[in-house]
Amino acid sequence: xxxxxxxxxxxxxxxxxxxxxxxxxxxxxxxxxxxxxxxxxxxxxxxxxxxxxxxxxxxxxxxxxxxxxxxxxxxxxxxxxxxxxxxxxxxxxxxxxxxxxx
Numbered sequence: 001x002x003x004x005x006x007x008x009x010x011x012x013x014x015x016x017x018x019x020x021x022x023x024x025x026x027x028x029x030x031x032x033x034x035x036x037x038x039x040x041x042x043x044x045x046x047x048x049x050x051x052x053x054x055x056x057x058x059x060x061x062x063x064x065x066x067x068x069x070x071x072x073x074x075x076x077x078x079x080x081x082x083x084x085x086x087x088x089x090x091x092x093x094x095x096x097x098x099x100x101x102x
Contacts, residue, residue, distance in 0.1 A: 003055055003077035010054035011078070016047050020056065020070060024081065027060050027067035 010016055018037045022028055028036075034044040050070055051057040055074035060067045 002080035003074070006054040007056055007074060007078045008081070010050050010056055012049075013047070016051055017041070019044065019047055019051065023057060023068045024070050027062075027069040029062075029065045029067055033068065 007061065011020075013036065019033055022033050022036050030041055030044055033048075034041045037044065039047075043085075048057060052059060052068075055067065055077070056071060057068045057074070058071045
């Protein structure tokens with residue numbers, strides 16, 4: 001499976017998107033993530049494993065804690081995939097706007 005497909009599959013789950021929001025700006029421990037998203041640590045660990053395997057987060061060790069943070073390069077595969085849709089979408093929008101002017 002390519003990087004974009006793997007990332008999109010991981011992002012399909014709303015719990016994983018909430019977790020990504022929590023770890024977007026700084027490394028966060030599993031327990032803190034669980035508290036912020038209202039899930040058990042076991043459930044958060046499962047979702048983090050999926051996010052890590054899809055290249056969307058990376059794990060850092062801080063003594064005894066496991067910290068997670070977004071991998072921006074992992075998100076770039078999704079962005080590149082979606083960028084392919086913009087030119088056609090913008091052409092269609094332009095045509096619709098021109099047609100509505102009459």
